[in-house]
Structures are given as structure tokens and as C-alpha cells.
Amino acid sequence: MNRPSKAPSVTVSDVAREAKVSKATAARVLGGYGTVSETVRAAVLEAARALDYRPNELARSMTTGRSGSIGVVVGDIENPFFSLAVRGISDVARLSGINVILANSGEDVEAEKNAIRVLLAKQVDGLIVTPAQSGEIAHLKEIACPLALLDRALPELAVDTVTVDDRNAALRATRILTRAGHRRIAYVTAAMLSGDFRGAASRINTSTVRERILGFIEACREADIEGAERNIHFGSGRSESAHALMQRLLKSAERPTAILASDSVVALELFKAIRECGLSIPQDISLITFHDADWTSVTTPPITVIDQPVYALGKSVAELLIRRLKGDDRPPERIVLPTTIIERMSVGPSEA
Amino acid sequence: MNRPSKAPSVTVSDVAREAKVSKATAARVLGGYGTVSETVRAAVLEAARALDYRPNELARSMTTGRSGSIGVVVGDIENPFFSLAVRGISDVARLSGINVILANSGEDVEAEKNAIRVLLAKQVDGLIVTPAQSGEIAHLKEIACPLALLDRALPELAVDTVTVDDRNAALRATRILTRAGHRRIAYVTAAMLSGDFRGAASRINTSTVRERILGFIEACREADIEGAERNIHFGSGRSESAHALMQRLLKSAERPTAILASDSVVALELFKAIRECGLSIPQDISLITFHDADWTSVTTPPITVIDQPVYALGKSVAELLIRRLKGDDRPPERIVLPTTIIERMSVGPSEA
DNA sequence: TTTTCTTGTGAGACCGGTCTCAATTGTGAA
DNA sequence: TTCACAATTGAGACCGGTCTCACAAGAAAA
Numbered sequence: 001m002n003r004p005s006k007a008p009s010v011t012v013s014d015v016a017r018e019a020k021v022s023k024a025t026a027a028r029v030l031g032g033y034g035t036v037s038e039t040v041r042a043a044v045l046e047a048a049r050a051l052d053y054r055p056n057e058l059a060r061s062m063t064t065g066r067s068g069s070i071g072v073v074v075g076d077i078e079n080p081f082f083s084l085a086v087r088g089i090s091d092v093a094r095l096s097g098i099n100v101i102l103a104n105s106g107e108d109v110e111a112e113k114n115a116i117r118v119l120l121a122k123q124v125d126g127l128i129v130t131p132a133q134s135g136e137i138a139h140l141k142e143i144a145c146p147l148a149l150l151d152r153a154l155p156e157l158a159v160d161t162v163t164v165d166d167r168n169a170a171l172r173a174t175r176i177l178t179r180a181g182h183r184r185i186a187y188v189t190a191a192m193l194s195g196d197f198r199g200a201a202s203r204i205n206t207s208t209v210r211e212r213i214l215g216f217i218e219a220c221r222e223a224d225i226e227g228a229e230r231n232i233h234f235g236s237g238r239s240e241s242a243h244a245l246m247q248r249l250l251k252s253a254e255r256p257t258a259i260l261a262s263d264s265v266v267a268l269e270l271f272k273a274i275r276e277c278g279l280s281i282p283q284d285i286s287l288i289t290f291h292d293a294d295w296t297s298v299t300t301p302p303i304t305v306i307d308q309p310v311y312a313l314g315k316s317v318a319e320l321l322i323r324r325l326k327g328d329d330r331p332p333e334r335i336v337l338p339t340t341i342i343e344r345m346s347v348g349p350s351e352a
Numbered sequence: 353m354n355r356p357s358k359a360p361s362v363t364v365s366d367v368a369r370e371a372k373v374s375k376a377t378a379a380r381v382l383g384g385y386g387t388v389s390e391t392v393r394a395a396v397l398e399a400a401r402a403l404d405y406r407p408n409e410l411a412r413s414m415t416t417g418r419s420g421s422i423g424v425v426v427g428d429i430e431n432p433f434f435s436l437a438v439r440g441i442s443d444v445a446r447l448s449g450i451n452v453i454l455a456n457s458g459e460d461v462e463a464e465k466n467a468i469r470v471l472l473a474k475q476v477d478g479l480i481v482t483p484a485q486s487g488e489i490a491h492l493k494e495i496a497c498p499l500a501l502l503d504r505a506l507p508e509l510a511v512d513t514v515t516v517d518d519r520n521a522a523l524r525a526t527r528i529l530t531r532a533g534h535r536r537i538a539y540v541t542a543a544m545l546s547g548d549f550r551g552a553a554s555r556i557n558t559s560t561v562r563e564r565i566l567g568f569i570e571a572c573r574e575a576d577i578e579g580a581e582r583n584i585h586f587g588s589g590r591s592e593s594a595h596a597l598m599q600r601l602l603k604s605a606e607r608p609t610a611i612l613a614s615d616s617v618v619a620l621e622l623f624k625a626i627r628e629c630g631l632s633i634p635q636d637i638s639l640i641t642f643h644d645a646d647w648t649s650v651t652t653p654p655i656t657v658i659d660q661p662v663y664a665l666g667k668s669v670a671e672l673l674i675r676r677l678k679g680d681d682r683p684p685e686r687i688v689l690p691t692t693i694i695e696r697m698s699v700g701p702s703e704a
Numbered sequence: 705t706t707t708t709c710t711t712g713t714g715a716g717a718c719c720g721g722t723c724t725c726a727a728t729t730g731t732g733a734a
Numbered sequence: 735t736t737c738a739c740a741a742t743t744g745a746g747a748c749c750g751g752t753c754t755c756a757c758a759a760g761a762a763a764a
Contacts, residue, residue, distance in 0.1 A: 009720090011719090011720055011721080012720070012721065013720080013721095021743080021744085022743065022744040022745075023720095023721095023744085023745090023746095024722090024723085024743070024744055024745075024746085025742085025743060025744070027720090027721065027722065027723090028722095028742095028743090030721090031721075031722070033722080033723085034722095034723085034742090034743095035741065035742065035743095036742075036743085037741080037742060037743090040742080040743085054469075054472065054473060055473055055720090055721080056414075056473065056475065056719090056720055056721065057470075057473035057474045057475065057721095058410055058413050058414050058419065058474065058475045058719095058720080058721090059414055059719070059720035059721035059722090059749090060720080060721055060722075061410050061721090062408075062410050062411055062414055062719090062720080062721070062722090062749050062750070062751090063720085063721055063722040063723075063748075063749050064721085064722065064723095064749090065749080067410065069453075069474070077429075077435055077438060077439060077442075078432070078435045078436060078439055080430070080432070080435075083429055083430045083432075083435050084430060086429060087429060087430055087456070090429075090456055099453070099455065099470055099474075100453075100454065101421075101451070101452075101453050101454075102452065102453075102454045103451065104439070104442055117406075118409075118451055120406065121406060121407055121408065121409035122409045122410065122421070122451075123408065123409065123410045268646055268647070268650065271650050272649070272650060275650075293647075294620055294647070295620065295645075295646070295647030295650065295651075297624070298620065298623050298624060298627075298647065298651050299647075299650050299651055299652070300651070300652030361750090363749090363750055363751080364750070364751065364752095365750080365751095373713080373714085374713065374714045374715075375714085375715090375716095375750095375751095376713070376714055376715075376716085376752090376753085377712080377713060377714070379750095379751065379752065379753090380712095380713090380752095382751090383751075383752070385752080385753085386712090386713095386752095386753085387711065387712065387713095388712070388713085389711085389712060389713090392712080392713085407750090407751080408749090408750055408751065409751095410749095410750080410751085411719090411749070411750035411751035411752090412750080412751055412752075413751090414719050414720070414721090414749090414750080414751070414752090415718075415719050415750085415751055415752040415753075416719090416751090416752065416753095417719080705764100706763100706764080707762100707763080707764070708761100708762080708763070708764090709760105709761080709762075709763085710759100710760085710761075710762090711758100711759085711760085711761095712757105712758085712759085712760100713756105713757085713758080713759105714755105714756090714757085714758100715754105715755090715756085715757105716753105716754095716755095717752105717753090717754080717755100718751105718752085718753085718754100719749105719750105719751090719752085719753105720749105721748105721749090722747105722748085722749085723746105723747090723748085723749105724745105724746095724747080724748100725744105725745090725746095725747100726743105726744090726745085727742100727743085727744080727745100728741100728742080728743075728744100729740105729741085729742080729743095730739100730740090730741080730742100731738100731739085731740080731741095732737105732738095732739090732740100733736100733737085733738080733739100734735100734736085734737080734738095
């Protein structure tokens with residue numbers, strides 16, 4: 001086995017010769033199209049078995065124009081949020097006999113562009129993307145095959161989109177914090193901001209980020225907290241700089257008494273940073289995070305989370321995309337899935 | 353944008369016509385092979401730009417026989433162990449301009465067979481597999497392209513393989529437990545066992561599982577613990593039945609005072625089950641797990657783990673496979689990466 | 705100046721399938 | 735018995751690239 005060189009693969013012609021029929025006929029039974037008599041069908045099948053014929057999907061795709069696979073571009077496959085969503089996508093795809101080519105953008109637009117280019121060159125039938133940045137979406141606009149957006153909507157892009165009710169989720173979560181008496185509340189996200197923020201949330205194009213911020217600000221406003229915009233911290237992923245940023249935040253005189261984290265990776269980093277600073281949850285600081293990652297229930301204290309239907313998120317985009325692949329041409333749909341908040345033990349009353 | 357129907361894609365011929373050269377010449381500059389004069393090259397490039405030519409990777413693959421992509425079949429992409437290994441693979445692949453088609457086997461042999469069939473039909477240049485079961489490997493033997501094994505070796509299969517020193521790791525971890533005075537120690541793994549076990553570890557074909565068990569038994573033997581074989585529990589994944597199995601284990605009269613878990617997913621389930629049973633770590637029960645998953649350091653108490661170089665594991669197999677893709681034909685290599693144990697707070701002295 | 709290489713280019717086969725179209729045969733209807 | 739029509743089958747074009755081969759032209763060598 002394992003001859004790295006050429007695999008003298010068996011083709012339809014070989015099978016046809018063996019079965020003593022024309023290439024066209026053999027192709028018909030092997031490809032499962034057209035009409036063939038039972039006798040001939042049996043003969044061809046037998047010949048195929050004898051020769052151990054395996055169809056060349058590439059050749060098939062070339063003529064049909066369909067490759068039977070979809071491309072998925074996510075920010076970071078290591079983030080359990082995406083792993084789970086991808087599972088949802090894969091499961092649905094498998095049921096339709098479609099397979100998934102996965103690409104990682106690392107939340108970098110250039111990598112994203114490149115991944116899309118490669119996937120398109122591979123003739124994927126459709127694409128599911130979690131756009132890394134909001135500013136640059138020209139490359140998404142010019143995609144000539146069905147496209148669906150996962151978790152992050154782009155208002156300028158009229159395509160199938162599945163998100164969660166981020167704004168409302170952020171609003172409710174923040175309210176839990178304000179009602180516990182907190183007034184110095186920070187929102188910490190891994191998202192990068194292109195350009196300057198200065199409170200103009202409407203300028204943020206990525207829906208997920210914008211909506212959450214709007215919800216956060218709204219809750220703060222309800223509680224008469226001013227300048228909530230200043231407590232929004234971008235770019236807090238798993239990097240060195242992010243860690244430093246968190247340390248600075250936690251050690252500042254204006255240290256927040258409560259934090260809302262945009263995903264479980266950020267939350268875990270925050271959790272560690274909080275501990276490193278000798279602070280404790282929820283006495284010194286309260287924490288709520290998006291995504292009910294599996295570890296959030298086993299920490300001490302367990303973390304209050306915004307439970308997003310992540311698997312369903314993946315499942316839904318995949319269904320939307322596949323439906324479109326099958327020729328459906330309704331106007332683009334924007335599905336918003338509901339979230340629930342699981343209150344655990346990481347929120348305490350404000351000391352201040 | 354987004355016409356789901358036909359994309360009247362621009363071909364080499366179109367570019368050739370536009371540039372007023374032959375198809376062969378246009379193909380030469382577009383494909384980057386052969387020799388072309390500067391003038392003509394510029395003209396073709398210009399025409400390609402004007403027409404927005406995008407190569408059809410499929411067509412290219414068909415003639416060259418190489419698809420420029422490798423297939424990766426892992427047990428469960430949701431398991432952080434695999435996500436991280438896949439990251440390692442992707443990163444290496446990207447550097448070589450190769451992309452990765454990912455498939456999930458769900459640790460099921462039939463799904464694995466199917467995934468491999470599909471990937472092969474898509475003409476992947478090589479395969480990286482984490483074999484789900486040890487018994488059935490016929491489908492792996494007959495793979496006609498370079499194959500590399502990730503994390504699990506198969507002695508009968510002479511192909512490039514990268515694993516960790518499972519036996520030694522299990523040995524050292526178990527010793528920590530025996531030296532703390534534990535005598536009722538359980539090894540809990542998600543692996544399924546085909547057929548009966550009855551202590552004949554040598555009958556287990558999957559190296560990872562077998563080696564760990566051997567290391568575990570060896571350590572028990574060193575400490576004069578008899579019947580360690582009876583304390584090995586298979587099939588403890590994330591399923592309902594697994595949960596029931598854990599509950600039973602923890603509530604039995606012969607409840608172990610220490611547990612070694614085969615991966616972080618199993619460990620997390622165990623951690624929850626232990627808590628549900630009203631037991632505490634490390635007072636009532638000690639716990640060590642394979643894989644330094646990120647959450648293991650934030651629980652109370654933090655978990656002692658066997659730190660596997662997961663990213664390097666992925667990186668190495670990918671390098672091995674790609675080297676072979678490039679024509680290297682040395683005999684198959686079996687790389688064993690070292691592990692280290694990170695002692696945290698989940699191991700205490702035995703009460704018994 | 706003639707011969708021998710290079711170098712650049714075009715024509716056309718080929719990869720392994722799908723699919724159109726025409727030809728052949730068999731069948732029930734007229 | 736004759737004809738329209740359905741069912742089967744084969745021949746060959748085609749998808750969009752790559753690649754071999756022959757040939758022309760200019761450069762270097764004799």
C-alpha cells in the first residue's frame with residue numbers, strides 16, 4: 001500500500017471495457033443517471049467491483065460544475081464556540097451528502113480573503129463565513145456563489161444570516177450587573193476595532209459587536225451610568241498584549257467592579273488575570289460572559305453566562321445555505337436565535 | 353452578486369482570446385510554467401486582470417493529479433485536544449500552500465471509513481487519521497496515498513506516526529497516585545473496546561489506549577496493587593450512558609480513591625460527577641487527567657495534568673506527511689513526543 | 705554564410721467524468 | 735402489416751485546465 005507516486009486509478013472506460021459496453025453506458029450506471037437495462041447494469045456493477053472502481057469526484061465536479069462541498073471560514077477553530085458551531089454545520093451537511101472544507105481566518109481579514117479565494121478556486125458550492133472585520137467587506141460582496149453569514153451580520157450584505165439576539169442578551173446581562181448595584185462596568189471583547197471608536201457604536205459594522213455594545217450602553221443608561229462608552233475594551237484575545245491590557249484594567253484606580261466578557265476565551269483569560277491580581281469573584285469583581293462553555297460551570301465560583309444556542313446557530317446557517325444550493329431563491333433570511341441567561345455564582349453586590 | 357445559478361466563469365481560453373495569443377501560451381503564464389516572453393506575459397496578465405480571471409483549481413487538479421489538499425479525520429473536533437492538533441496541522445499546511453479538508457468520525461469506524469472514502473474521491477494528496485478503533489484497519493491498509501497517523505499508532509500499519517510517550521506518562525501519573533498512598537485507582541477512558549478486555553492489554557491494538565493501560569498497570573504492580581485491570585473503565589465519553597457509568601463508579605462500595613482520566617473531556621465529566629455525588633477533590637478523591645486543557649487551571653482545586661504537546665503533535669504529523677508528499681521515501685517514521693506532568697492541587701493523600 | 709542551439713509560440717491530445725444526440729430495437733396502436 | 739413511440743445504447747463533444755510536440759525565429763558557433 002501507500003505508493004506515493006501514481007495511483008493507476010480505474011476509470012469508467014476501464015470498467016466499460018471490462019463489461020463490454022460503451023463508456024457512455026458504463027458512466028450511466030456508475031453515475032446513476034440516464035436509463036440502463038437491468039442486465040447491463042448488473043454487468044457493469046460486477047465489472048466495477050472486480051476492478052475496484054472508485055469514482056473521481058474531481059472529474060465529476062468539473063463537468064457538473066457542482067463540487068458537493070461547502071467552505072466554512074471561521075475566526076478561530078480553537079474557540080469552543082466555533083468548534084461547536086462547526087459541528088452543527090458538519091452534521092447538517094453530512095445529512096445532505098455535502099462535505100465541509102474548513103478554513104481558519106485567525107480573525108484576520110487578509111487571511112480571510114485568502115481563504116475565500118482558495119475555497120472559491122476549489123469550486124465550493126457555497127460559503128459560510130464569520131466575517132472577521134466589519135470595515136472590509138468588498139471581498140464578500142463579490143462572491144459569486146451562495147453565501148451565508150454565521151454569528152455576525154453585515155447590514156450591507158443581503159445574504160442569509162443567522163445570529164443571536166446579541167443586543168438583548170447584552171442588555172439583560174448588563175442589567176443583572178446594574179441591579180446588583182454596579183456602576184463601574186466594563187465590556188471586554190476580543191474584536192478588533194478598525195479605526196477609532198469614541199462612542200459611535202453605529203459606526204461598527206459587525207452586528208454582533210455593535211449590537212452587544214448598544215445593549216450594554218442601553219442598560220448603563222437605564223441605570224443612569226454615564227460614559228459607559230469609555231469602559232468598552234477591544235482587542236482582548238489570547239495574546240500577550242491582551243493579557244497586559246487586562247492586567248492594566250484590573251489594577252487601575254478606576255478598576256471596574258463588574259465585567260461582561262464577549263466570549264468564553266476572553267472570560268477565561270479574565271478569570272486568570274483576576275486571580276493573578278489577587279482579586280476574587282464575586283467579592284471584588286463580578287463576571288458574566290457570553291457562551292456557556294463547558295468549564296464555566298466547574299470554576300469556583302461557577303460563572304453566570306449568556307447561553308447562546310451555538311450548535312443550532314451552525315445547524316441553521318447550514319440549512320439556509322443548503323436550501324439555497326438546492327435552488328431556493330427567496331429573499332435572504334436573517335434569523336435571530338434567542339439566548340438565555342444562566343445565573344450562577346459570579347455576580348455579587350457592588351462594594352462601592 | 354450571489355447568483356446561485358451559473359457563474360459564467362472566465363477561462364484560459366477567454367484570456368487567451370483577449371490577449372490575442374494561443375490558449376497554450378495564456379495557460380503558461382497563468383499557470384506559471386514553461387517559458388514566455390515578457391511582452392506576452394504582461395499582455396496576458398493584463399487581459400486576465402481585465403476579465404477578472406480566477407483559475408479553476410478543480411480542472412488544474414484533474415490534469416496534474418495533485419489536488420493541493422490533504423484530508424484530516426479526527427475523532428471529535430469539539431474535543432479541545434483535536435482542535436488544537438488541527439490548528440497545528442493547518443498552520444503547517446498553510447505554509448506549504450496546502451489546504452485541509454476536515455472530517456469528523458465521531459470515533460465511529462463506519463463514519464471513519466466513509467470520511468476516508470469521500471476524501472479519497474476528492475483526490476486529496478494525503479491523509480492524516482486518528483484511527484477510531486483498533487480492530488478494523490483494513491480500510492486504512494488499502495489507502496493508496498500517503499497516510500500519517502496522529503496520536504494513535506497502529507503497529508500493523510507501517511506509516512508515519514506521531515504519538516506521545518503514553519505509557520511513560522501513564523506510569524508517572526499513576527505513580528503520583530500510588531505514592532500518595534492510593535490503592536483503589538481507576539483509569540477512565542472514552543475509548544470503546546471492541547470485544548472483551550479481561551486484562552489482556554496486548555490485545556488492544558490502538559497504541560494510545562494500550563500503552564496508557566500498560567503504564568497504569570505497571571505502576572500499580574510496582575505498588576503491589578492487584579487486579580488493577582478490573583479498574584479500567586472504557587466508553588466514558590460525553591454520553592448519557594457514560595454519565596451513568598461514572599455515577600455508578602463513584603457510588604459503589606469499592607469507590608476508587610483516585611482516578612486517572614484519558615482526556616480533558618472525560619475529566620470534566622468526572623469532575624462534575626464527583627461534585628454531584630457530594631464528593632470533594634482531593635479530600636475524597638484524587639484526579640489526574642491527560643491534556644492540559646485551559647480550564648484545568650481554573651477549577652477549585654486546579655487539576656494535576658499530563659501536559660501533552662498537542663500543537664506540536666499536529667505540527668509534526670503534518671510535516672511528516674508533507675515531506676512525503678514532496679517525494680521523500682524514507683521508511684516510515686514513528687515519532688514519540690515527550691510529555692510533562694503539571695502538578696496542581698487535585699491529588700491528596702489516601703484516606704484509606 | 706551556414707549550422708546548431710535556444711527560446712517562444714501554437715496546435716491539439718489528454719485527464720475522467722457528464723451529457724447531447726442519433727441510431728437501433730422492441731412494442732402497442734391503427 | 736405499418737407506424738409512432740418508448741427504451742437502450744454508442745459516439746463523441748465538452749468541462750478548464752496541463753503538457754507534449756512541432757515549428758519558427760533569432761542568437762551563437764563554426
